[in-house]
Amino acid sequence: MTAPPSPFAAPTAEPTSVYRHSGFVAFLIARVVAVVATQVQAVVVAWQVYDLTREPLALAYVGLAQFLPMLCLLLPAGDLIDRFARKRILALAWAVGGVCSALLWWLSGHGASGVAGIYAVLVLYGCSRAFSGPAMQSLLPQIVPRGHLAQAMAANSMLMRVASIGGPLLGGLLYALGGGELTYAMCCACFALGVALVLRVPVAHGTAPGPTQGTMWQRFGAGIGFIRSRPIILGTISLDLFAVLLGGVVALLPIYAQEVLHVGPAGLGALRSAMAVGEVGAGLYLSMRPFNRHVGRTMFIAVAVFGVANLVFALSHWFWLSFAALMVAGAADMVSVYIRGALVQFSTPDTMRGRVNAVNMLFIGSSNELGEFRAGTSAAWLGVVPAAVVGGLCTLGVVGGWMLAFKTLRTVDRFEEAAQASS
Template sequence: MTPPAQPPAAPSLSHHTGFIAFLGARVLALFAQQVQAVVVAWQVYDLTREPLSLAYVGLAQFLPMLCLLLPAGDLIDRYNRRHILMVSWTVSGVCSAMLWWLSGHGHAGVAGIYAVLVLFGCARAFGGPAMQSLLPQIVPRAQLAQAIATNMMIMRVASIASPVMGGVLYATGGGELTYAVCLGAFVVGALLLMLVTTTYASARAAAVGTMWQRFGAGIVFIRTRPIILGTISLDLFAVLLGGVVALLPIYAAEVLHVGPEGLGALRSAMAMGEVVAGVILSVRPLQRKVGARMFLAVAIFGLANLVFSLSTWFWLSFAALAVAGAADMVSVYIRGALVQFSTPDEMRGRVNAVNMLFIGSSNELGEFRAGTSAAAVGAVPAAVLGSLCTLGVVAAWTRIFKPLRTVDRYEEASPKG
């Protein structure tokens, strides 16, 4: 009998055309999102001078993601993920075009900006889980951990320049120039996805039951795996309670007095810390005691945010945010590997949709929490209280999710583990 033909060896990541195209597309989309986030936050606060207005920036994006969680996860598991991501980024480009128009004609006030952000949140509801679910279909499982690390490193490098560029673009040409650049980046990113091939996608199983039943199966999978539930819920509450990003416009304008350029620099500080941590991880990757190290990283994140909250010196604030970014990089790296290694391909859309709600949306909901707290008690007390709450969450989760705290290797979280 003739032995079955062996599949050709996968190319190295540096020669993997589809993976390179995927990275390029992600860099462009991330650039547009980061630049747009800086400019929208500054415009809204500049128009209103009300901390509560920044809360609505996050809420306008969070609510659509919450409402579309179920259909997004189900569709991503049933249809071509690359096509869904292309449509998502195209709609995001339309949002940039609408913000561009509002900046030139405007004067629809902040209500018009909020309306566009709702549509942008709808696009992200599908784009975020699709993007996270697509990578395992591009590279083989043996290269997945390396691909995750490479992807995260390049994304963090791109995150350094993007917020600074947003501040410079806005200071130079206002909202019209900035949103036009974002539109171009989203469009080119969507076009680059045409070069991506999903060689390692598994065959789609026939749809069984209703959409509610299929999504319920994903919820059951997460609920019955304490390592995954603990991982994503830890990040949700840590960022929800302790995130300070939404308050950066207030700190830049009223505490540190540095203007839009300084705001962009502050937003880039966390990315710089993430890159430094990423370089260290690439040389000495974490392979043992990953659960305990993730808890330690989140605790350092809370302490660094506490230092930022109390600082009135720009460079100390910058350094504190850089440390917070480094700690966040470690946490994100461990969390991403645990989720990807533990989820079967046919369920990635639903699991990553929940993951997007818990983690991605925690940023927007955290912005709402921070904005409302700042409106009630002031920016500095709100930031201090949030940082202390993050430390409290870490202490509680170490007791509630003992399997997560004691997990040693990533393979222990595999579907059959």
């Protein structure tokens, strides 16, 4: 007769590498192909809209058509993500993305005049992104154990940045070879592959949703109340919002390339890739050697370095110094993203992750979209160099203010302490 297992037996050893966890690699591949499809589609849509209209304002409407539905649906989406199976919500959102690619393929192939149809499809696509973003962020902690979560997030962020670099290049190449029909067909296939892969990912560390209580707005209010009561979460996501909103320089790169550095379109392409190179390098290092000490202090240092690097870029008139400054800014931003993402995940119980990540995605989207608007209007009012300098100084001011306002965030040492501080 076999003896029962001892309650004091050693627990089953976890895999030494995050890549050995069942489903993690499939999740990464699914997300990479979905991001590639998103980036490729964005390049082709922007080209076609401008080709049809020859109006720069039409490109602004491309972003607005996607951002507004995301803004309206992100918070209700977070509530649904906390109540239902996250990988099914993610698969459904990507399936809708594939439908949007198919519709764009049809519009491109039938030579539909005007851009109204394209804008209508982009509104539907923005609705799908309202669900896919927070669902992806909330699903990852259910795939890998807590001990490997920070490493998994670093690997995930690094690969997403690689996909964000390669996607636009691939999109331009495919459009040059086969036009919109070939490109949109490839996007549709990528979304379909992402759906098939994510549905096969086992959820080994998730918790069953609890009983539904109150209305959707009451549950949403509970999520907002949870964020406000956790200084680590509130400080982390608001630091990202204001640092990028006030200090980002990406929108000013075309002006710098043409009027300050005098490097032309090729130089502009290099400048746009500089931050991505720094991000990928830092992300690759963190995915292999993640750290878990002095995380709060390190995050503030990283954001401060981001601000200083942007200041150097703002004042530089030498191309290679500007390129190096943007690389440093990208690397610092990746370190900050790594720590911020891990702190939010460790501070949030699984039953609340959908709502918290929805608010986080809303803050990130707002900082990027509104940050470009802020940079453009500041350059129009002050001039491009003063606007960039003011932005860098504002980032440093935000770092100082947040260090004083969020002492708990500043002093947190390990990621695990974020969960204890939030309990």
